[in-house]
Amino acid sequence: MTEPLHPVTGLDDVVHQRVRLGILTIAHEARRVEFVYLRTQLGLTAGNLSQHLTVLETAGLVEVEKGYEGKRGRTWITLTAAGNTALAEEIARLKQLIARVERP
Amino acid sequence: MTEPLHPVTGLDDVVHQRVRLGILTIAHEARRVEFVYLRTQLGLTAGNLSQHLTVLETAGLVEVEKGYEGKRGRTWITLTAAGNTALAEEIARLKQLIARVERP
Structure with a gap:
């Protein structure tokens, strides 16, 4: 190939x-x-969001942290430095793609 | 929700x-x-490309046409009007997304 x-x-x-x-x-x-x-913004079920978070966490792109806010359990998601870089690379590639589609 | x-x-x-x-x-x-x-440009196996073309053809976004060039079988892919619209919508959404990521 x-x-x-x-x-x-x-x-x-x-x-x-x-x-x-x-x-x-x-x-x-x-x-x-x-x-x-996140679940509300993205219109997802909890199960579906959890699956995608696991993929991102396994790849080291986000950190998932469980804690409490008062008596309520909360799960917090943080972008890692690697996640920030990966997002920047994706955006750069998308811009190349858009330029290619819009090329006269 | x-x-x-x-x-x-x-x-x-x-x-x-x-x-x-x-x-x-x-x-x-x-x-x-x-x-x-297409296969070469995208670095795909023939089977993998065929699967994705079937998804696009079923959705009415491309037309797939089999024919000959001399004695050699050839498969030609054409973007439909619906495919053109769908690509334009995707690009518009990606621009919104990029603007959001790059918002200071």
Whole structure:
């Protein structure tokens, strides 16, 4: 097989997948985000969100921290430095792709 | 569940998926593209490319046409009007997402 040339070949499915791209984007906006907030913003079931968080946590892109707010259990999600870099790379590739689509 | 708010909730997985986004982008650049060219550009096996083309064809976003070039069998892929619209919507959503990530 000859060398792949297209910008999408450089996209990482861990980051590019729709829901995970949403999680990383929201986590990028705040220092840390709460599980229920993420779930609501992204319109997900708790189970579905948990699955995607596990993929991101396993890849080292987010940290997931369980704690309490008063007596209520809370789960907090924080973007790691690697997650920040991965999101920046995804955005750079998407810009290349957009430029290619919009090229006259 | 409250209404989802985030731009990624408007992305369509049929279009957003990495390989399919590549197929649509390349098909957008040419009047029609040949199967082997797509496979090489995207670094895919024939089976993997076929699966993604079936998803896009079923959704009405591409047309797949089998024919001959001399004695050689060829498969040509053409973007439909619906495919063109779907790609434009994806690009518009990605721009919203990028703007959100880059907001100071």
